[in-house]
Amino acid sequence: GAGVSQSPSNKVTEKGKDVELRCDPISGHTALYWYRQRLGQGLEFLIYFQGNSAPDKSGLPSDRFSAERTGESVSTLTIQRTQQEDSAVYLCASSLVMRHEQYFGPGTRLTVT
């Protein structure tokens, strides 16, 4: 079946603009996760959804970051007033239920100029 997809694959934006990143999880997966990965670094957890509920938003770096999920489907991560330090690859993953393995999308490479 189809894996996790993310769009766009690449996004270049000017500092101060808002961006919206999209994630389509594997069908039937109830849990969805967002991570940030800076070049050569590990995974920085941002937020997760169980269904369309986000119990823990503590990983979001600032109030410029927000995310939502529609039912147990598409999720969007929005970054307002982008800054250069937001430049990174944003990874989305989904899992059948939370304790199971995660399946990752190819990521969105965000460059803020």
Place this chain on the structure above:
Amino acid sequence: AQKVTQAQTEISVVEKEDVTLDCVYETRDTTYYLFWYKQPPSGELVFLIRRNSFDEQNEISGRYSWNFQKSTSSFNFTITASQVVDSAVYFCALSEERRGSGTYKYIFGTGTRLKVLA
């Protein structure tokens, strides 16, 4: 505190050598899950294995094997007869339940970059 340590930042081996990637974890729970993921140069993370805390049996899958030892809180990953295609960043991860919530917290280690030289 929940924590995953991958002390080896980068390892280089020559093709056909065996290599072990270390993972040490900390958790207060008796029920938890451990994972290994591979991130090849192409960038997309790939799930390799999941282990629950009640199953300490070692696992072998082809050239890959995993050694789970609760006594030392370790979940090490060995690649036998390494190949150039094994070159990647490998991440160890831990998942445990957020107390009473029914939801799980995931922590990834910082990763070990493996370079297999021809």
